[in-house]
Every structure is written in structure tokens, then in C-alpha cells.
Amino acid sequence: MTPSRRSWWGWGWADSALSDDQTEKLAASVRTRFGVEVDLTPLPAEPHDDDLPMPHVSVPDALKAFSSADAYERALHTYGRSFRDVVRGLDGDFSPAPSFVARPRDEADVTAVLDWATSTGTPVVPFGGGSSVCGGVELAGAVSMDLTALDRVVEIDRTSRAIRVQAGALGPVLEDQLRPHGLTLRHFPQSFEFSTVGGWLATRSGGHYASVYTHIDDLVESMRVIAPSGVVESRRLPGSGAGPSPDRLFLGSEGILGVITEAWLRVQDRPQWKASAGVRFAEYFSGVEAVRVISQAALFPTNCRLLDATEAATSAGVEDGTALLVLGFESADHPVDVWLDRAIAIARDHGGVVPDGVVSSGPSDATGQEPAAGRDGAVGAWRNAFVRAPYTRDALVRMGLIVETFETATTWDRFPALHAEVTDAVQAALKEVCGGIGWVTCRFTHVYPDGPAPYFSVFAASRRGSQLAQWAEIKAAASEVLVRHGATITHHHAVGRDHRPWYDRQRPDAYATALRAAKATLDPGSILNPGVLIDP
């Protein structure tokens, strides 16, 4: 069996893409649903040197042992994997390709790349799993520094439940090393298979936990960063009050301040008890109120995702027009039914009903597997769709459709108006640019006592050849509403280059000035990921 190979234009493993059969079935359902003709962009041919721009620089001798200017490698590292990226990859447009890809084998290699780049003024883009959806790794002519060779769990402190891990470990590579110890990070962004520890840290990724430990930030004890000016390493601490947190400067720094090479992270015992339920709401805003009260009750659900009726229908098979709240609790220490019962009671106070009942499981059901709660019914359907979504997205892109998401966070008092205006703005844009064929849906991915993190999905017909321009109009309309309403331009997808216009309005100007000054001390040659977050 040939080992799996990453797709250079689309999501994940090339051989995990939808089969021709699956794609045809999907196309048929799109035809029925939208009443439009759908034809399929053929799969692109593997890129050759001629299909790529000339490198700005060739691989210097000092970096030859671990660098490549191979066409496939350059294409694979040209983009992240947003809708825009897939459209361009499918089109064979690799104009922003890096000059070459360096894959450091150790920290000395990282330093060698930075030293050479600083001396030659060559931009360097740190590259983890390449799952950016905000243009975070796209820079023509740069050196793409792929960190996935640094993927070891170096140290395990079972007592404190913490690990020292190299930053290039992809999600499954990390979890495979933790499983024999009964440990897990349980940080499962949708990109889990194709994103790395370092990528999570650099982008403040959002993970598995719907509450409390929502961002990777909360799981960090310390970080080790190689900056062009030298090494920055913080102390392993469970908590501290000694000055502003050094880690918090690097969390979310998106590769502009240094290359994250290692971190000490807090891990978990594998959960033994789980309990979950799907709660239906005839009125969406009754569901919103229920989630608000649940999130203010300090019950700390692991899962608390409210899907509006359209999203419940399209991704969880809920056909009665209700909104679906996926509630889940888990623990390695104790049964969690009391917690779930209380959350359900709150939901019922707000008109929620639980047609499929509660699924609860514990170690008595153990077969070496994690408890099964949450794998069945509407909840299970939603989870499967969630993991496969990016592959399905690629197939839909091949049909010339627009399939993209954006997410934000705002306080509860502002959510109803924000939701209405975002929905209106996207629908107006859909009407104007896509003939009104499409929809926008909303789910909560994470919830806080003071507000939700709503995640919007857009699905629309498009004129072939105009997919990007049409999406740009929709995205601009939505982003404008977010920024005007005081919401954030991103809750866990980072800023990159794509979100810059709105991030620049969100972030205090004086903070940008301070960050620029900090960067100048760490990266005096301004080589690291220029254009991301701030201008050099």
C-alpha cells in the first residue's frame, strides 16, 4: 500500500477526497435542492516546475540538507486551505508559491534558516499543518519553514499531567504518543488531522471544550520560541502573576515574532464517563437564552453547540425545523449525569425538548474505547458531518459553489442584533451576487458566561469563474457588520492576511505600535511572515 499523500490543492489526504460516486450523488442533491445545473471542474494535474513562478531565491548550500524546491512541495505550501485557497489550487493558480520549503530536523536548522534569511532579507513563513483559512501562510517567494519534522513528545510529567512537545506535531501524531500513557490533550479543532501544536499556539486555536478551556491558550504552561534575535523560553508554571505573561505575547503571534519550537502543555486523563443529549427548540432564540443561562451556571459543559434550524437540517438530519442544542459532559473522574440533568432542566425551562433522550456511558461499558455517548442520533450525525466537512467542501467547490465559514464572538446583549444584521447582510449579498440561491446558517462553537462564539456557514450558487469575487463581497459585507457591532473579526481562525482590514479597525492603534516595537527587537530584519497582523 502506498502511504497517503497530502493533496496539494485541497483538504487533507489526496485519497480521502470524495470518490467519483460520492461526488456525483452530492451533485445530484445540489441539482435538486437548488434547481441549478451543476458541472464538475476536473481534478487538476499534478503541478510541474513550469506551472509555478520562478523562485525568488534558490536553496542555499547551508540549507540544502533539509530543503526542497520540488514543484509538489512548493504547491503544497503555497496556500492554507480556505475556500479561496481551494478555488485557486483547483484552478492551478500557484502564483504566490514559496521559493522553497525548508523542513528543519532540529532547532539548529531553524536557527540556520533564520540566520540566512536575516542576512539575505528573505521572508520566512512558519508552516505547521497548512490548514490556515485566513491567508496566514501565503507569501510569494518566501521560504516556507515546514515544522512537521519536529513532532516528538519529549517529556511526560504524569504527576502534573503535563507534556513537553515539539511544535511540529500534527494532532494525531501527538495523540498517538499520549495514548499509551492514558493521556490526551483533547484539543480537537476541525483541522485536527492537519494542524500542529505550533500552529494552534500561533493562531490561538479553538478546540474540543465548549467552555472553560476553549482556546489552546488555556492549556499552555510554557513556550520555547526561536526568534531571529535568539531563544525565548518561559518557565513551566501552573499560574503566575509576575509581570505581563510572556507566553501571551507569542500566543496568537502568527509567526511574526519567532518560530515556536516547543511547549509544555496541560493534558488530561482519558475520559471515562460521558453523557450527552440533543435538545430541540422550536424557537431559535429560546435556544439562545437556554445556552446563555447554561453558560452562566458554571456547569462547564464539554459540548454546548446550538445549531440553527437550517444547520440542524443540513448537517444533523433534523427535519422538523427545530434548532438543535448538542449538550455533552465528560469526565475522567466521576459520572456526569447530574451536570447534564441540570443543563437539560435549564433548557426545558426555555422550551427545549429532548426527543432522543440522554445517552450516558461509563467505564462499565469500557472496551478499551472511549465511552460511546454522543456517537448516535442527531448528535452523532452532526459529529460525522463535522469531521468530513472539509472534504465535502472541496467537492462542492469543484461544482462551482461557494462554501465558506466565518466566526466571531460577542456579548449576549449584542448577539440578537448582530445575528440579525449578519444574516441580513449575507442574504443581501447572496441576492445581489449569487441570484439569491444559497443560505447562511449559524452555530455556537464555544460559549462563555458573557457571550457566545457564533460560527456562520455560507452555502451559495455562484457563477463559475466568479467564485472568488462573489465570496469577497459576501465576506466584506459580513465582516463590516462584525466590526461595526464591536464583535471580533475572528474567534479562533486567526487574522492572517485576509482579516487585516477589519483587524486593523478592531485592535487599538497604540497596541499595534507597541507590537511593532516588540517585533523589531525579536525580528530586527523583519523577515518573519511580513504582512500578517501588522505591517513591517
Add this chain to the structure above:
Amino acid sequence: MTPSRRSWWGWGWADSALSDDQTEKLAASVRTRFGVEVDLTPLPAEPHDDDLPMPHVSVPDALKAFSSADAYERALHTYGRSFRDVVRGLDGDFSPAPSFVARPRDEADVTAVLDWATSTGTPVVPFGGGSSVCGGVELAGAVSMDLTALDRVVEIDRTSRAIRVQAGALGPVLEDQLRPHGLTLRHFPQSFEFSTVGGWLATRSGGHYASVYTHIDDLVESMRVIAPSGVVESRRLPGSGAGPSPDRLFLGSEGILGVITEAWLRVQDRPQWKASAGVRFAEYFSGVEAVRVISQAALFPTNCRLLDATEAATSAGVEDGTALLVLGFESADHPVDVWLDRAIAIARDHGGVVPDGVVSSGPSDATGQEPAAGRDGAVGAWRNAFVRAPYTRDALVRMGLIVETFETATTWDRFPALHAEVTDAVQAALKEVCGGIGWVTCRFTHVYPDGPAPYFSVFAASRRGSQLAQWAEIKAAASEVLVRHGATITHHHAVGRDHRPWYDRQRPDAYATALRAAKATLDPGSILNPGVLIDP
């Protein structure tokens, strides 16, 4: 009745100090316990201009309306309230007095002070409640900017449970404004009465919650800061992933980057259910193990303080030589007995016993008061001692004793060795400098899944006139152990000037350089609290 007046040399209200009677009783018990003669430093006379150094500058006309160079005001603002500060205040040594005290009435006044100070190169020390225990507000000749006139809750968002509050509100001033709305911040550092919102933010103070929301950091939605270069205001967000967090630059900035004038903070509904218990451990390290397992069980106790046997005896009246674990849970939403029961079960697995049983109360007991759980028995005794401790400390200082604390945080794997070495180092120092008369005790103030925040108290006989030098030797011995073991020099008491030698070794050098560069953009005249955290 004359209104209460702050003590210019000691803790809190002048009229809340121990009475002559109480002081004499305390002295008698010290005589018995230590077998040493104790005589009492007389209370100092109120300072006059002649007792204070000449101001470096006089109050400029532009600031006259809200500034004072009165001797009492200058003395009151000379120090924080550490052991060192009280010894010097009692001694009438006010040599580092500020030139004058400015008390801004609004943000325009804050700006006026900063503009004048920048133009004249005069250092400015932002001053909240003045409860610093690390030399954070001590700078000879500076302008002390007292922010307590800015003390209003400006906006309440009941839906999101958040408030906009001016930074100068002292703890009780804040809570008085929240009580009519059924809300509370529930951030209760020991200094609660004499510390402000802005002081908490600037020093990353540790509060009421033993787990999860341990630092004020976790309660912040956004901040407003007046820097000499202009206003920095972040957005109110429940969560965000848009670049490094601007707030995290100012949290813990100890007045060196700007003056915090406002913040949006997450508040709580007032708790309706409480449950608590005191668990005794014959073996201290069995208690430590129990706390470790409890803190890794995601039960999120509100209180989880382990007092070693000496501390249990001296401050909670536990006379059988056991260590005391104070466990407490509270909720505004649901009974918490299940949570407490599980924590107690874990404690019992580690040999804990619960001689006084569980105290549990709910809204049925309501009399307009919060539930009573935790007010009685050993738990209650400890709480009362906690609140009165600083006044008792002052009386003991008058007897020429050494009474001081220091705290840290470290991972569980390192705690036993750290505890042993700290204890040994302090005891060796006590033997050398104090004739061995004294003790060091330890309690956990906050706990994390990956480690505890141990808080050490030192109590020792001293040669009169050598209190400060003797304490300096003890403190240096302990701090050296902390830094060598990879622990933090402070968990929630800030860095100030006193912790600088050890903080400088703890903090990555490159981070200091970056912070210095950031400061230069915000405070180009280097007027703000020079000497704290970094050198100008």
C-alpha cells in the same frame, strides 16, 4: 462620629487597629510561646512637613485643583503595606515620600498629570489602594497618582453579566454598587478593603476562587488605559483569537505602560447554595496528594486551601497536629453537595477525615444574607483570622517581631522538593539571624490541575532595630530556592521593586527587551513607575 481615616503607617483604618487591650493580650501570648521579653514600640506621632523630605517638585498650577502636598497625604502614599513598609512607617522613616499626591477627578485630570510629568521628566506612580507588598508604589520624589476618586460602576449589562467600572473603585465601593443588582465580582483578595479594581488588574491579583478564575485576568472583557502617548481601549469580548491579546500586555504591567482608568469585568450572580467541609490529614503530603487529585478532577472548588499543621494550629485552632483542607463549593444556580461529596471522597481515599461534617446551605436558609456554610468550626476560625491578619501583623511588628509572607506557584512534580528546600532555607536563616525562634508555615491559596500556589508565612523573633536586615536575609534565602527550582517569584503579589532581582532571572531576557520597546512607544518620556519590572 468622625469618619474612619486610613493609617499612614500601618494597615487599613487607623481605628481598626488592635486596641491596647488586644495588643497586650497578644504580647502576653508571644511571651509565653517564645519565652522572650516583648516590649511595644509606641504608636508614631502624626507626621508633619519637617518629618518628610523636601519635595523634588511643588504642585504645578495646572494640577492644583486636585493635588496635595499635605504631610499626612505624602506619608500615606509613601509605601505599600508590606512588613518592610510597616516597620519603616512605624519608625517614622518616610524618606521615599512622593513630592505630592494627585487625585484625578476624571480622565482629563489623568492626562493633565501625564502631560505635565512628561514635559518636566517627573516620575509618576499610579496608586490604587496602596496595599502593595512588593515595593510597587515606592519612589522618592515622584507624583503619586491616587485613582480612588474614579470609583463608579458606569454601566451594567445584566444579560451578559458584565460591568463597566472605573479603575479606582476599592473592593467594598465596587461591591456596594453591585449588591442592589444581585451581582458581585466575587474577587476577594486579602487586601479587598484597601485595593482597587485598577490595582488588581495592574498586579494580576489573585482572588476568591481557588480554581478556574484564580486571577483577575480571567474576569476581564476589556480595558481602557491612558498612556502618555494616548488612549488604548480594547473591545469588550467574551473570547477572541485576533492576534496576541492587547489586555494581556496591560494585565500585570504594574503601572509602567499606562494608567488603567476603566475595565469591563465579568461579574457573578450572588451565590445561593454553598457547601463546605474541613478535612484533616495526619500526614501533610497525603493532603497534598488529595488536593492534586481534586484539582485534576474538574470539580472546580471555590475554596481548596490546604493548611499545614502549624498554620492550622495558629490560624484555625486545630490542636491535634493535623493539616486542614478547607473545601468549599458555591453556586447561584444549583445545590453543590454532589461536587463537595466527590471532593471529600477523593480526600478520604487519601486518608482525610471530616470531624466536623459538612455544612451545606441553600436559598431556603435565606435571610437576605449569603448562605452561612463556612462560617463555623475550624473553617470559620480560619476565615476570621484571614481578614484580621494584617491588623494583627501590625501589632506584632510593634513587638519587634518578623511577620511576613511570600507565595509562589510550581508544578505538582516539583512541589515536594521545593517545599522541603524552602522550609529548610527559611529555618536555616531563622536559626542564623533570629536565634531559631520562629517558624515557617505553608498553605495553598489557589490550585491548578498542574500545580499548587503555595503561600508561606514566616513568624520570628528579631533583634529590635534589625527587623529589616534580618527579614531581607530570610527573603533572599527563600527567593533563591524559588528561582532555582523553576517556580515563580510571585503568584499574585506582583513584582514591584522588591522582587526585581529574582524576576529578572525568571523572565526571558528577550521578553524584557520586547517589553522595554513596547513601553518606549507608550511612555516615551519613561515617567511611569520607573524601576518596576524593567529598568528604563
